[in-house]
Amino acid sequence: MLRRIDYGDDDLIITFFTLDRGKISAIAKSAKKSTQRFAGILELFSVLQAVFTRGRGKGLLILKEAVVKQPFSNIRKDIKRTAYASYWTEMISQWLEEARPQAELFHLLLHVFAKLDSGFSTGEELSILFQMKFLALAGLSPSLSQCSICNIETEKMEKNSIMFDLAKGGLVCEKCSLNSFGKIYLSKGTIKQLLWSGSSDFEKAQRIRYTPVALDEGLKFLEAFVPYHLGKQPNSLRFLQKIRKAGI
């Protein structure tokens, strides 16, 4: 479940990310009134097995039945975990078109939810992994291997701290940076860890232990890069950054 909004006094409109149909919206009738039918089931971030029907005409799908497969309730019990999960689901909601299957993205979300729920990895670590993988699947990967102007390889750049230009979608070497207005800087170590996170080797990507510098730089960078490409600052990201600033 990606999103849940009130509809009238009794109903809910829910956005689901399904394995075989991608993003779909459905109405859960009397979900707020009923104490039996959907009680304790329609919770954000949970994985459900659900049955839908289509009403007359071409209206919204109607949720008929639902059972919980994975509740991921530890995410909802913790404000910071909730903030990260909300950001990831909002990214998916904004980017995905209705009814376009994205099985790899579905499994990626399932993976980070399971790790977040178990407390096995932190929200910070998972958020770097999720954002880098998401960008790769969306065909929006940042260009981190070379200067986006003169193509010199990152390895061969002299300075350790390298400018990233959002508008160019890539790194800019020191020589070319004179005519660039990037405000984000990444160190070579961070760039290496980001590249691993986004690589196709998922096993390797999820074993990375980020250095504190890579976590800090990586999150700042991705939380600027992702909204730039979505064309909108997700509300949940504002909330996430607020509670992070408050030291929660």
Ligand SMILES: [Zn+2]
């Ligand atoms: Zn250059």
